[in-house]
Amino acid sequence: MSHHTWNYQDALRAQGYRVTPQREVLMDLVCAARHRPTAQELLAAARARGATLDAATVYRNLKFLTERGLLRAVEQGGVARYELAGPRAGHHHLICRGCGREVEVAGEEAEALFEALAARTGFRVTSDHLVLEGLCPSCAEDARS
Amino acid sequence: MSHHTWNYQDALRAQGYRVTPQREVLMDLVCAARHRPTAQELLAAARARGATLDAATVYRNLKFLTERGLLRAVEQGGVARYELAGPRAGHHHLICRGCGREVEVAGEEAEALFEALAARTGFRVTSDHLVLEGLCPSCAEDARS
DNA sequence: GTAATTGCAAATTATTTGCATTCCT
DNA sequence: AGGAATGCAAATAATTTGCAATTAC
Numbered sequence: 459m460s461h462h463t464w465n466y467q468d469a470l471r472a473q474g475y476r477v478t479p480q481r482e483v484l485m486d487l488v489c490a491a492r493h494r495p496t497a498q499e500l501l502a503a504a505r506a507r508g509a510t511l512d513a514a515t516v517y518r519n520l521k522f523l524t525e526r527g528l529l530r531a532v533e534q535g536g537v538a539r540y541e542l543a544g545p546r547a548g549h550h551h552l553i554c555r556g557c558g559r560e561v562e563v564a565g566e567e568a569e570a571l572f573e574a575l576a577a578r579t580g581f582r583v584t585s586d587h588l589v590l591e592g593l594c595p596s597c598a599e600d601a602r603s
Numbered sequence: 604m605s606h607h608t609w610n611y612q613d614a615l616r617a618q619g620y621r622v623t624p625q626r627e628v629l630m631d632l633v634c635a636a637r638h639r640p641t642a643q644e645l646l647a648a649a650r651a652r653g654a655t656l657d658a659a660t661v662y663r664n665l666k667f668l669t670e671r672g673l674l675r676a677v678e679q680g681g682v683a684r685y686e687l688a689g690p691r692a693g694h695h696h697l698i699c700r701g702c703g704r705e706v707e708v709a710g711e712e713a714e715a716l717f718e719a720l721a722a723r724t725g726f727r728v729t730s731d732h733l734v735l736e737g738l739c740p741s742c743a744e745d746a747r748s
Numbered sequence: 749g750t751a752a753t754t755g756c757a758a759a760t761t762a763t764t765t766g767c768a769t770t771c772c773t
Numbered sequence: 774a775g776g777a778a779t780g781c782a783a784a785t786a787a788t789t790t791g792c793a794a795t796t797a798c
Contacts (some may be wrong), residue, residue, distance in 0.1 A: 476772050552726045571716035580740035595725035601721040657755050
């Protein structure tokens, strides 16, 4: 399956690593997921899809793929969740603690904010994926009752 | 020991909860800690200090104290770390991934940033404690070699 | 006295590691 | 072939839960 816009397979092979079915199923699942899956969710999903793989393999590969820059790990609620890193721009998420809805913010939008921080503290933020909590417009509305 | 500027004991008693020695030792330790301690660190520290308490009690109370707004939990590197919440303003941290140094940013400083986000997305950020990663001035310098 | 809390032990959940075997390239 | 990667099983580590015993108020 090579429906990915980016061919990570060759990138790996070029570095002497192998493209195993386990790695492919993980990449496919992370790619197809609507929300960021955890290692456990990926294991279950992979098996549901008929793949044969062990939890240890999932953990080893998520770490491997993250180190190679193909995936990105985000801590959320104590567990690690994964998403495609790929060759695209960083971005951030706003999670509404009212309805759980998630809004994405382009990296550039946030850059301006980080600029301001850098100017004031000299500290350059490199996080390319923040998860901010707050209230979305509609829940903010409800909160007034 | 009531060296805390804020008397949380009465606040608890007023709500029908008890002030146990275990709870006090936890509050004292979090208060005295230089860096945010984890549940395990608190357990060890409490015992080193001669206190008698179980891991389950530590977890139960950290959760309890956090729910009552006395402590605040921050996820960092997969584990929960705690700090005093108290009646003070929220703030944020910048952690340098070069030297590990930590810089604190007052809540007001960041408010401006959140304002900008709200204006653009309608989303109001309520996180009162972000942990941003980046490079401090001195490490940014070294990175150029 | 009595309900809130604790301790202890056992159960969960997430993740890691050693090692022999398998399988990409 | 030959090293990379997997599976399996066992080891950690962090956290949770049931329940009887304890204790703060």
